[in-house]
Amino acid sequence: MAKARIEGPAPTLDFYTYMLRCADGHYYVGHTDDLDARVAQHQAGEIPGYTETRRPVTLVWSDRFPERDQAFAAERKIKGWSRAKKEALIRGDWEALRGLARKPVLRYAASPSSAATQDERRGEPQAPAPAFVLVRPQLGENIGKAARAMLNFGLTDLRLVAPRDGWPNPAAGPAASGADIVLERARLFDTVAEAVADCAHVYATTVRKRGLVVPVVSPERAGREVHRNDGPSAFLFGAERSGLETDEVALAGKIVTVPVNPDFRSLNLAQAVILIAYEWSKHGEDLAVPTAGDDAEPRAPQAHLEGLIEQLYDALEAADYFHPPDRTPATRNTIRTIFTKAGWSSREVQALRGIIRALAEPRRRRT
Secondary structure, eight states: OOOOOOOOOOOOOOEEEEEEEETTTTTEEESSSSSHHHHHHHHHHHHHGGGEEEEEEEEEEEEEEEHHHHHHHHHHHHHHHHHHHHHHHHHHOOHHHHHHHHSOOOSSSOOOOOSSSSSSSTEEEEOOOOEEEEESSHHHHHHHHHHHHHHHOOHHHOEEEOOOOOSSTTTHHHHHHHHOOOOHHHHHSSHHHHHHTSSSSSEEEOOOOTOOOEEEEOHHHHHHHHHHOOEEEEEOOOEEEEEHHHHHHOSEEEEEEEOOOTTTOOOOHHHHHHHHHHHHTTTOOOOOOOOOOOOOOOOOHHHHHHHHHHHHHHHHHHTTTOOOGGGGGHHHHHHHHHHHHTBBBHHHHHHHHHHHHHHHHHOOOOO
């Protein structure tokens, strides 16, 4: 009699959602049931498509799911996120992730990871933010001021080439005025070539071509180009005293310069950094304007404005202002236009009405 075979439970199979950082700085999101094998396939160029021409790749984030549908749903969701949102997930920065999300999204925890390539505003690949490379910077204070200028415009990739006083430098922190994240992430290199090895587009900031046949562009044009470049970009800034050497400028595909006084062509390091950072920011995401928005007073309702205009008409009538009488309608319309175009707030309307009242009905002087 044959023995009945008792089978155990079927082996469980895990599924993964993962993100890769490509050689050009962009990110790829996918899902698989064998994470190690799939990453190896990407690395070997065995998967046709996006990563095939963007190797080497690095696994920067992954999460595990019990069912394929869950992994696939996570892949689709993350692909639609902005770069900033994906990078918050990579860092495990849940506070930033909540701030960037319209509603809470991921229920699961993240391991070290990366961001994706789709810009959710335009639905197309978004070029990574440029690196700012300070070549042989001298004073720690100048490095700190440059970091402060970068963070004002959302830039954090600071690279230092052979700083004179070494790195880290205790003088940089106070000068950065709170831009500590830039200093903490700063990377140290021995040569310019090493600092820009991962960058496909390099711009040298200088006012001297040094005999090189290199295209020269304005900061505005360079800032616009970086957003369209097909790989990581970097801006080189020379030492405070001497600027960039000829062989360093030769590493760049383009020179960035700005028209200045020919008799005084010297910009300090932080000035140069903030000029480039600002021009780059103009073509990307909107930044906050400190003097606009929350403190702006709303425009006064039309009824408030009508009260002001009628009060002024009465005061002018009492002062026999409307003369000759046949011009009165035209004069009234001119006055109305003056006050309507101004866009007064209710507080300003009240102040004007008080002024008119004081002029039309002056207080009697005390005897």
